[in-house]
Amino acid sequence: MPGFHYVPFNDIEALRAAIAQLDQGQPHVAAILLEPLQGEGGVNPGDRDYFQQVRQLCDDTGILLILDEVQVGMGRTGQLWGYQNLGIEPDIFTLAKGLGGGIPIGAMLCKSHCAVFEPGDHASTFGGNPFVCGVATKVCQTLMQEQLIDNVAARGTELRSGLTAIAQQHPTLFAGVRGWGLINGLVLANDTPIKSIDVVKAAMAQGLLLVPAGPSVVRFVPPLIVTAEEVQAALAKLRSAILTLT
Numbered sequence: 001m002p003g004f005h006y007v008p009f010n011d012i013e014a015l016r017a018a019i020a021q022l023d024q025g026q027p028h029v030a031a032i033l034l035e036p037l038q039g040e041g042g043v044n045p046g047d048r049d050y051f052q053q054v055r056q057l058c059d060d061t062g063i064l065l066i067l068d069e070v071q072v073g074m075g076r077t078g079q080l081w082g083y084q085n086l087g088i089e090p091d092i093f094t095l096a097k098g099l100g101g102g103i104p105i106g107a108m109l110c111k112s113h114c115a116v117f118e119p120g121d122h123a124s125t126f127g128g129n130p131f132v133c134g135v136a137t138k139v140c141q142t143l144m145q146e147q148l149i150d151n152v153a154a155r156g157t158e159l160r161s162g163l164t165a166i167a168q169q170h171p172t173l174f175a176g177v178r179g180w181g182l183i184n185g186l187v188l189a190n191d192t193p194i195k196s197i198d199v200v201k202a203a204m205a206q207g208l209l210l211v212p213a214g215p216s217v218v219r220f221v222p223p224l225i226v227t228a229e230e231v232q233a234a235l236a237k238l239r240s241a242i243l244t245l246t
């Protein structure tokens, strides 16, 4: 989209400098758009201090804080919203992926002070149709009634501890593990000759589906209903896959 200026993530000074350069003495910046945890960017969690400073900066200046919850919303991180891991609230946030449980839907949620959209402002042939809204409502009810977020937190801890053990056993391949709840990244070591896609292919050959998040991070995003046994089975398959790479 035109009009966006990019700054390094988790770097408050870079953000302040970019705003100062754009403002040139006159308020110019409308909004700041961030992911609470960068998904495609390498499963890179937001820094709590950084997000609290961004929130304060927005409160002081009137710049709106928009968070992209497309990957981390709907319980994925062990909290209903990804931003709950950071101790702040946005003015606006976006949702998609998990909102429909596989059926395509996206949503934008605004606090009342910035809810300026009128019907027709953002046209879409199928936007907001009754079928997908019915599905999303059911997904929300299931998430809450079946207490799936508790499962996400518990399974996420098990998965991270298994991945951490694997990373420690293979320090020439892996630098470590990062993530929240059930969005986790196994980070490749700097000087390893393999890429994330090599791990993904080796895992697929063992019957385990993973996805790269850039060349140096392997992303683990199992369903929120994953069981403890399935987490252990996935870790066993990953261990077998790694043996084929070494």
Ligand SMILES: Cc1ncc(COP(=O)(O)O)c(C=O)c1O
Residues within 6 Å of the ligand: 035, 039, 040, 068, 069, 070, 071, 096, 097, 105, 106
């Ligand atoms: C963090 C994030 N935001 C936005 C999008 C785009 O979402 P949509 O395809 O619903 O426009 C994606 C798609 O992968 C995403 O990962």
